[in-house]
Amino acid sequence: MGHLDLALWLICKASPELATVVSRYLFVDIRSLQAPYIIPNHLAQADPLVLRFERWARDHLKAGFSLQAGFSLQEAASSLATSACTLQRRCKAVLGKSPLSYFQDLRVEHAQPLLHDSGLDLDAIAAEVGYADGATLRTLLRQRLGRGVRYLRAELR
Template identity: 80%
Template sequence: MRVAVLALEGLFDTGLTVTLDVLSTANALSAKLMGGAPRFDVTTIAVRRKVKTAQGFIVPVTPVDPALKPDWVIVPALRATTPETLLPALERRDVHDAKMLLQKWHDEGVRVAASCIGTFLLAESGLLDHREATTTWSLAPFFRQRYPKVLLDESRMLVSSGRVVTTGAAMGHLDLALWLTRQASPELAALVSRYLLADIRTSQAPYIIPNHLAQADPLVMRFEKWARDHLKEGFSLQAAAGALATSTRTLQRRCEAVLGKSPLSYFQDLRVERAQSLLHGSGLDIDAIAAEVGYVDGATLRTLLRERLGRGVRDLRAELR
């Protein structure tokens, strides 16, 4: 499998290196332990002759030859953590050239993958329009507003949609590289995972900070504060809208536009966050914690935690042991 890793100026060092390390480890284990030839022919390419990482390291790159098509092209993340730092990067000339290359190769049948901020390049190129995708959870509101045609679900760690694959924040590069290894050989992927003490994760939900997402919009930020103050009382859309001096329709619309979910769903996120905090930092039993977040008993809370986090109460408590 021919894999081209597209390096851009100011890229996230760990994103590049973990991608290359996973694939090189897969090649080494395939050759030495499984008796097979290397599965990946990996080349680090660039649209410029010289690329420097965000930490200032020079990346050895091969200039792009558009005529030599890989099977896969992977786009590691740029080092940008806010819209203010990301927007200028997306407008750079080398990024524009990279987008043109991605469009050309995708049109010619090349499969495309990106992690974290790299997903923004795919969205800028139009390759995610009308597709399911994920991105770094911390910039999901900005992504959703900038690319309304993308079917975004930032709670997912990896989304495969046709010939395009996206993964989530930062260490989503690891999940992507392991997923790609699994496409070549599930047995090899399991071996690499054990050697690197790494597993493919299915969800970003346990890592999402609801307060961070709410700050993308003034009304949603006010709703978040109201919700935190009323967790014990339970949710009422009418009461929330009235307290915020807005209509239920406006509150519903703003939450959907910014968060990609209803006010009730976001209220549930806050319940989960508070319950996690109490599970980790208090000696309360599950029924007492349920009462703190507006439930009559612990059974409903147990179900909610497992649905949202994929883990039960016992697993969540064990995390800090």
């Protein structure tokens, strides 16, 4: 499924709406059992609430989302005019993960090119993706990618 993930990701960069149409023509199975194997951004397109959450999360990540407070499920749900339980349940059903886990995935996704291209130190990259310090980002990268920062920087060069 990697080729579909890549194709949908590239299309989504140009037009999220076009990516939705293309995914329908590809007949990608979006059942929750398949969630770990399909691009999360594509899955978000399958549910209007999850799509709104994905957009909200990306907007708040770029805005340097509340470094002191961290991710707040209640704040996200309120912004989307839904309950925290509903948001939690829908993300789990569609994405196969919690809203917090998805938000952390977005942070990792945003941090990876910064490790390669920016020349910033880890604390600056952490601040860019919404963490107060580099130690938290270092731990998250190791958990999600199975590699340390030094290895990731070397791998990307």
